[in-house]
Amino acid sequence: MNQQQPHTGSYYAATVNEITDYAPLRGTQRADVCVIGAGFTGTSTALYLAERGYNVHVLEANRVGWGASGRNGGQIIGGISGEEKIASHLGAEGESIVWEMRWAGHAIIRERIETYNISCDLKWGYLDVAIKPRHIRDQQAELEALQKHNFPYEYRLLSRHETATIIGTNAYIGALMNMGNGHLHPLNLCIGEARAAVSLGTTIYEQSPVLRIEHGDNPRVITADGSVTADMVMIAGNAYHFTEKKLRGSMFPVNSFIIATEPLTATQANAINPQDLAVCDPNFVLEYFRLSADRRLLFGGRCNYFGNDPEAIKGKLVPKMLRIFPQLGRSSPPVSL
Numbered sequence: 001m002n003q004q005q006p007h008t009g010s011y012y013a014a015t016v017n018e019i020t021d022y023a024p025l026r027g028t029q030r031a032d033v034c035v036i037g038a039g040f041t042g043t044s045t046a047l048y049l050a051e052r053g054y055n056v057h058v059l060e061a062n063r064v065g066w067g068a069s070g071r072n073g074g075q076i077i078g079g080i081s082g083e084e085k086i087a088s089h090l091g092a093e094g095e096s097i098v099w100e101m102r103w104a105g106h107a108i109i110r111e112r113i114e115t116y117n118i119s120c121d122l123k124w125g126y127l128d129v130a131i132k133p134r135h136i137r138d139q140q141a142e143l144e145a146l147q148k149h150n151f152p153y154e155y156r157l158l159s160r161h162e163t164a165t166i167i168g169t170n171a172y173i174g175a176l177m178n179m180g181n182g183h184l185h186p187l188n189l190c191i192g193e194a195r196a197a198v199s200l201g202t203t204i205y206e207q208s209p210v211l212r213i214e215h216g217d218n219p220r221v222i223t224a225d226g227s228v229t230a231d232m233v234m235i236a237g238n239a240y241h242f243t244e245k246k247l248r249g250s251m252f253p254v255n256s257f258i259i260a261t262e263p264l265t266a267t268q269a270n271a272i273n274p275q276d277l278a279v280c281d282p283n284f285v286l287e288y289f290r291l292s293a294d295r296r297l298l299f300g301g302r303c304n305y306f307g308n309d310p311e312a313i314k315g316k317l318v319p320k321m322l323r324i325f326p327q328l329g330r331s332s333p334p335v336s337l
Helices: 040-051 083-088 091-115 133-148 160-167 186-199 266-272 310-324 326-331
Strands: 027-036 056-059 123-130 155-158 174-183 203-205 210-214 220-223 226-235 257-261 278-280 287-291 297-301
Touching: 027 040, 040 056, 040 186, 056 186, 056 226, 083 091, 091 174, 091 186, 123 133, 123 160, 133 155, 133 174, 155 160, 160 174, 174 278, 186 203, 257 310, 266 326, 287 310, 297 310, 310 326
Parallel strands: 027 056, 027 226, 056 203, 123 278
Antiparallel strands: 123 174, 155 174, 210 220, 220 226, 257 297, 278 287, 287 297
């Protein structure tokens, strides 16, 4: 069972618009739907159902957006893992169905930010950078798919020189620019969606880890100090499922870490990312980066490390960042997590 915790220290937690403080669950409650987990999946589900008139109660072990939803790369990138295989099982119209699915999240984000006035530093623009020739071939195939489906936003392939000009590094041999992808402050988006759901009647309980679920026609979700009986239960905890034993063995946690520089000067930021784009490479063990709203470089990637020692994470990721942007080493921006 998770220990009850505030948000993990991070750039996102330090710059959040509001600190949530929803009361823990007390006593016996009744709902149409009980959602376990208040990350992106849980808050989005609650908001969607609340918009349609359902009585929704959300149980969160820690705080809204406490897990990866509130401390990720913040990049909005269209795509579904295994989409070709999925399309092959959907018949003649499968390709079109999957293509629409891969961009549906973008439309939801756009609509919700506008409808509920969610301030989360939304910016559009993304580079899929190439390191090897096969990456260029993959990008050409993606370009043709964008053309085939009449993608409504700007996109184009960039040469090695154009890529270096746009993001101030010679680390890549080319890129595919897509202005339909983008980036934002994920914790502020998650909290904004939670606030919107609450405004429509949803009840959120923080610091309320679920102990067990009693199954039946009307399942009962039990915490240390209360319970919610509902017509349906939605489990939205992702990596933090501790209640259903059959789910524990089906998940394998994969850690990715992010470092942040101190705010760069306008000159430094314009030298490495003048168009304020999100960037990601296509490697299986990938690296990704972008600028924050206050011009910090947020740089993320995997490292062979298990634990939570900030200095160890910093020691692994700073050399990777400086390999791409050696000029930052010369200007020596302090780095934090």
